[in-house]
Amino acid sequence: xxxxxxxxxxxxxxxxxxxxxxxxxxxxxxxxxxxxxxxxxxxxxxxxxxxxxxxxxxxxxxxxxxxxxxxxxxxxxxxxxxxxxxxxxxxxxxxxxxxxxxxxxxxxxxxxxxxxxxxxxxxxxxxxxxxxxxxxxxxxxxxxxxxxxxxxxxxxxxxxxxxxxxxxxxxxxxxxxxxxxxxxxxxxxxxxxxxxxxxxxxxxxxxxxxxxxxxxxxxxxxx
Numbered sequence: 001x002x003x004x005x006x007x008x009x010x011x012x013x014x015x016x017x018x019x020x021x022x023x024x025x026x027x028x029x030x031x032x033x034x035x036x037x038x039x040x041x042x043x044x045x046x047x048x049x050x051x052x053x054x055x056x057x058x059x060x061x062x063x064x065x066x067x068x069x070x071x072x073x074x075x076x077x078x079x080x081x082x083x084x085x086x087x088x089x090x091x092x093x094x095x096x097x098x099x100x101x102x103x104x105x106x107x108x109x110x111x112x113x114x115x116x117x118x119x120x121x122x123x124x125x126x127x128x129x130x131x132x133x134x135x136x137x138x139x140x141x142x143x144x145x146x147x148x149x150x151x152x153x154x155x156x157x158x159x160x161x162x163x164x165x166x167x168x169x170x171x172x173x174x175x176x177x178x179x180x181x182x183x184x185x186x187x188x189x190x191x192x193x194x195x196x197x198x199x200x201x202x203x204x205x206x207x208x209x210x211x212x213x214x215x216x217x218x219x220x221x222x223x
Contacts, residue, residue, distance in 0.1 A: 001080075001092060001093065001094055001095065001168070001169045001170060001171065001174055002092075002093060002095045002166050002167065002168055002169060003090045003091065003092050003166065003167045003169050003174065003177045003178055003181050004090070004091050004093065004164065004165065004166045004167075004196075004197060005089065005090050005091065005164070005165050005181060005185060005194040005195060005196060005197075006162065006163065006164045006165075006194065006195065006196075006197045007162075007163045007188075007192040007193050007194040007195065007201065008160050008161065008162060008163065008192065008202070008203060009138070009160070009161055009163055009191060009192045009203065009207065010159055010160060010161075010203055010207065011140070011159050011160065011161055012159070012211075013191060013207050013208070013211040014138060014161055015211075015215065016191065016210070016211035016212075016214040016215050017138060017163070017188070017191050017192070017211075018124065018138070019214050019215070020187070020188065020191065020214055021126050021136055021138075022126075024130075024184075024187055025126040025128040025130075025136070026128065027126060027127065027128050029124040029125065029126055030059075030124060030125050030126070030127070031059050031124055032059065032121060032122065032123045032124050032125050032137060032139055033057070033058040033059045033120075033121070033122050034055055034056070034057055034058065034120070034121040034122075034139075035055070035056040035058055035118075035119075035120055035148075035150055036053055036054070036055050036056075036118070036119045036120075036121065037053065037054040037055075037105070037115060037117075037118050038051060038052075038053050038115075038116045038117050038118070038119075039051070039052050039053075039054065039108050039113040039114065039115055039116060040113065040114060040116045041111075041112060041113050050075070050113075051075070051076060051116075052073055052074065052075050052108065052113065053073070053074045053075075053076070054071060054072075054073055054074075054100070054104060054105065054108075055071065055072040055073075055074060056071050056072075057072075058150070071099065071100045071101070071102070071104055072097060072098070072099060072100065073097070073098050073099075073100045073104060074095065074096070074097045075095070075096045075097075076093060076094075076095055077093055077094030077095060077096070078093060078094065079091055079092065079093045080092040080093065080174075088178055088182075089182060089185075089194075089195060089196065090178045090181050090182055090196070091196040091197055092169065092174050092178065115147075117143070118143070118144045118147070118148070119141055119142060119143060119144070119156075120141075120142040120143075120144060120150050120153040121137075121139040121140070121141055121142070121162075122139060122140050122142065122153075123137065123138045123139030123140055123161065124137075124138055124139075125137040125138070130180060130183075130184055131176070131177075131179065131180030131183065131184075132167045132168075132169075132176065132177045132180035132181070133167060133168060134165060134166070134167045134180065134181065134184060135165070135166050135167070136163070136164070136165050137162075137163070137164045137165075137166075138161055138162070138163050139161060139162055139164075140155055140161050140162075141155070141156045141157070141161075141162050142154055142155050142156065143155075143156050160203075163188075163192055163194070165181055165184065165185065165194060167180065167181050189204070190204070190206050190207070190209075190210035191204060191206075191207050191210050191211065192204050192207065
């Protein structure tokens with residue numbers, strides 16, 4: 001399982017967010033350049049649609065995506081249901097991730113999956129431990145006009161970047177992980193709203209003032 005929240009931030013405030021994250025996390029950032037294909041199952045594979053994401057880390061393997069051998073298959077399952085799940089601000093969902101060889105696309109196509117969309121994510125991430133193993137990813141999401149044409153990627157939304165916070169969990173400890181993620185999100189509140197994926201909250205009115213304060217003293221100001 002994993003716990004996840006998302007939000008958006010204007011590109012002009014990303015540097016301030018990076019300064020804040022550097023101070024909070026105490027680790028160096030990692031550069032991010034991910035080529036991602038989303039495949040969805042056809043109706044003949046069952047009544048419930050299935051979605052898998054094929055991921056190629058171009059920072060680890062700079063060759064054109066799907067020629068290199070550095071691939072990950074990620075299957076995102078359904079969200080936890082029930083009154084308890086509805087009352088928390090963090091989405092808890094099942095997730096299975098594994099490595100795959102260079103024939104993975106051919107395999108899923110033969111199983112009846114079809115390409116739904118293709119993205120290039122460029123940005124940075126911080127991975128650290130704060131009550132739970134947490135990863136914060138800040139990236140520009142880009143669409144590809146042609147199949148695998150990563151050099152021609154165009155931003156989905158100009159001037160906006162996606163912020164995602166994820167943490168692994170199990171059926172036994174997800175409550176503690178939810179608390180850890182929620183607590184960390186409070187530190188970022190002056191710059192952005194974070195909520196369950198699919199729930200749009202827009203940009204934060206206080207972001208400009210908070211960013212200016214962070215930029216002026218390198219993150220020393222208590223927000």
